[in-house]
Amino acid sequence: MPVVQPLAIALLIIANLAGSIGAQDVEKLVNRERIEARIMQLAEFGKNPQGGVSRVAFSEADIAGRAYLADLMREAQLEVSTDAAGNIIGRREGSDPSLAPIMFGSHADSVPEGGNYDGPVGVIAAIECAQVLVEQEVQTRHPLEVIIFSDEEGGLVGSRALIGHLSPGALKENSHSGLAIGEGIKAIGGDLDGLDQVVRKQGALTAFLELHIEQGAVLEETGVDIGVVEGIVGIKWWDLRITGKPNHAGTTPMDRRQNALLAAARYVLAVDQIIRSEPGTQVGTVGKISAEPGAHNVIPGVVMTSLEIRDLSAEKIDRLFTRIQQAVKDIAAETGTTFHFDLLDVTAVPAMMNDRIRSHILAAADTLGLSTKSMPSGAGHDAQDLARIAPTGMIFVPSRGGISHSPDEFTSAEDMANGAAVLLQALLNIDRDANGPGK
Numbered sequence: 001m002p003v004v005q006p007l008a009i010a011l012l013i014i015a016n017l018a019g020s021i022g023a024q025d026v027e028k029l030v031n032r033e034r035i036e037a038r039i040m041q042l043a044e045f046g047k048n049p050q051g052g053v054s055r056v057a058f059s060e061a062d063i064a065g066r067a068y069l070a071d072l073m074r075e076a077q078l079e080v081s082t083d084a085a086g087n088i089i090g091r092r093e094g095s096d097p098s099l100a101p102i103m104f105g106s107h108a109d110s111v112p113e114g115g116n117y118d119g120p121v122g123v124i125a126a127i128e129c130a131q132v133l134v135e136q137e138v139q140t141r142h143p144l145e146v147i148i149f150s151d152e153e154g155g156l157v158g159s160r161a162l163i164g165h166l167s168p169g170a171l172k173e174n175s176h177s178g179l180a181i182g183e184g185i186k187a188i189g190g191d192l193d194g195l196d197q198v199v200r201k202q203g204a205l206t207a208f209l210e211l212h213i214e215q216g217a218v219l220e221e222t223g224v225d226i227g228v229v230e231g232i233v234g235i236k237w238w239d240l241r242i243t244g245k246p247n248h249a250g251t252t253p254m255d256r257r258q259n260a261l262l263a264a265a266r267y268v269l270a271v272d273q274i275i276r277s278e279p280g281t282q283v284g285t286v287g288k289i290s291a292e293p294g295a296h297n298v299i300p301g302v303v304m305t306s307l308e309i310r311d312l313s314a315e316k317i318d319r320l321f322t323r324i325q326q327a328v329k330d331i332a333a334e335t336g337t338t339f340h341f342d343l344l345d346v347t348a349v350p351a352m353m354n355d356r357i358r359s360h361i362l363a364a365a366d367t368l369g370l371s372t373k374s375m376p377s378g379a380g381h382d383a384q385d386l387a388r389i390a391p392t393g394m395i396f397v398p399s400r401g402g403i404s405h406s407p408d409e410f411t412s413a414e415d416m417a418n419g420a421a422v423l424l425q426a427l428l429n430i431d432r433d434a435n436g437p438g439k
């Protein structure tokens, strides 16, 4: 994979900066070593002995990691604040206060037993961009806002609050930390009474950019440096309770059981079969399951499990769910059980990225001599919320082996530096785009 040498990155960005702002000093630009060191330092917060991290939202590790990142923001001379939803925002004024800010960032919370790069690459790179601009004494026209969204992994909580879609019901949903989301927001310095102050309306931002690891294998397998995201899938989550009848495992004949776990097994197979039965890139997952009372000699009376369906089309998600509901009706009748789905209020709608922003990202990568591929995102991201109020773009860098949400998640320092350089170049392009979204 062609690795653009830091010096080449520096020279190319300098040419840009110099063209618009003045002579610059080479080695201070996108600093690959600094990015890697900061990723590794952040990885210490919630570190797992087997590798990777469990820095789940609202945990002590999350709180400590957020404090570390806020300090890095201050080092980059950003004005740091935490909004009522717990989003951390580092702001830097532009030369034209009449312009709406360019916002860029990602999340720092992880899934349980996750990796060190999902979220942090976008956050550390965003801070790096701010730091480079300060070091180069470059002031953009637009104000800049670096953002660390709260609880991305628990349902895009911080970004949904920012667009005014965090419902009271969502605040009651449980988070991986064990706290209800509302309690978690308070634990990280948010204020539930101030959530309406968090909301940004259409037009409040010139653009939003997010750098993120691909979390898939396309870039690595095609040898491409940068992914330019076309659209982000919609995601729906359900909890499912399957109720049968607990009974003695020794004295209950096989044909007289109402076995909730047998029904669950058939449900899992049905989901897989239905999701695979249609052409397209949809995915469906049963990720959680527990059987009660959970004893060798008791026929399970209750199973608590889950369902997640993702696709670029919201209509297709609903159609597939309807088919699954039909299938479970038959399973319930044949096993003497009942199924109850509960749609969680933490779903995300599909979002297409902004063409003009995508063209700035493509031009940025081209300026830096990096190869690009336009592609959908199978993972959900805060960018899909921001796309509902601002022209939005996403930049992907390769994930080794396409692995993510795992201790084996890895992205090389070179790829992280490439991503940060494209992020910086793209935001400079947007800043100078006189006919752009923010003028």
Ligand code: HGY
Binding pocket: 118, 152, 153, 378, 379, 380, 381
């Ligand atoms: O689940 C996702 O797609 C994202 O990593 N939150």
Ligand code: MN
Binding pocket: 111, 118, 153, 405
């Ligand atoms: Mn994730």
Ligand code: MN
Binding pocket: 107, 118, 119, 152, 212, 380, 381
């Ligand atoms: Mn992520």
